[in-house]
Amino acid sequence: MNKSITRGYFITVEGSDGVGKSTQIHNIENYFLKLGYEVQLTREPGGTSIGDKLRDILLDVSNDEMNEMTEMLIYAASRAQHIKELIEPSLKKGKIVISDRYIDSSIAYQGYGRRLGEDVVKIVNEYASFGLIPDLTFWLDLDPELGRKRILSRSIIQDKDVTFDRIELEKNDFHNRVREGYKEIARKNPERVHRIDASLKADDVWEEIELILRKII
Ligand code: TMP
Numbered sequence: 001m002n003k004s005i006t007r008g009y010f011i012t013v014e015g016s017d018g019v020g021k022s023t024q025i026h027n028i029e030n031y032f033l034k035l036g037y038e039v040q041l042t043r044e045p046g047g048t049s050i051g052d053k054l055r056d057i058l059l060d061v062s063n064d065e066m067n068e069m070t071e072m073l074i075y076a077a078s079r080a081q082h083i084k085e086l087i088e089p090s091l092k093k094g095k096i097v098i099s100d101r102y103i104d105s106s107i108a109y110q111g112y113g114r115r116l117g118e119d120v121v122k123i124v125n126e127y128a129s130f131g132l133i134p135d136l137t138f139w140l141d142l143d144p145e146l147g148r149k150r151i152l153s154r155s156i157i158q159d160k161d162v163t164f165d166r167i168e169l170e171k172n173d174f175h176n177r178v179r180e181g182y183k184e185i186a187r188k189n190p191e192r193v194h195r196i197d198a199s200l201k202a203d204d205v206w207e208e209i210e211l212i213l214r215k216i217i
Helices: 019-034 047-061 069-094 102-114 118-128 145-159 172-188 202-216
Strands: 009-014 041-045 094-098 134-139 193-197
Touching: 009 019, 009 069, 009 102, 009 193, 019 041, 019 094, 019 134, 019 202, 047 069, 069 094, 069 102, 069 118, 102 118, 102 172, 134 172, 134 202, 145 172, 172 193, 193 202
Parallel strands: 009 094, 009 134, 041 094, 134 193
Antiparallel strands: none
């Protein structure tokens, strides 16, 4: 890749809650900024004002009657808007787009976690994403129970009450299935998806990510 590219480069960061995605996303951002690239950070669900409204519906703990198909379609709706309003225009400008979650989250959470199945999630998302596949994906892999402990200990350090959203409140079985889903995604997409051991210290996690970035880009 060189700086004259016109299409940009699309990176996604995936994994269960509490794996340290935010820290690594900022490291990736700084890596590219130092090289002189323009970077667009974003996240799903959300990334646009319509997406943020959909995010509120999806994560609201009072929406416990939400059917899993409804849930999957709202994530897909947020994604379609996100791509047309932000991701595609940014890539066209030649930017490096880094998204905190994308289609792999729907496959792992709705396909495996909710047991909707990978096929239906993939078909809906092929339409919802207009066929846009990330160039590179980092999957930060951690035992979900450890992730939960990290969220709790972070809240103690920061002296903030921890509030789990509707998805985070799901039982361990659900989160273990999500992890299995990511494992399958990584197995089926070895060129694109890189598994990173997120049980390591944040600096060591970054070392692994940086090594891959240096090799690929
Ligand atoms: P966040 O806490 O990482 O911002 O993500 C919000 C939650 O939404 C998180 O628990 C994962 C979940 N999620 C899905 O279930 N399906 C999806 O397609 C996406 C993007 C997120």
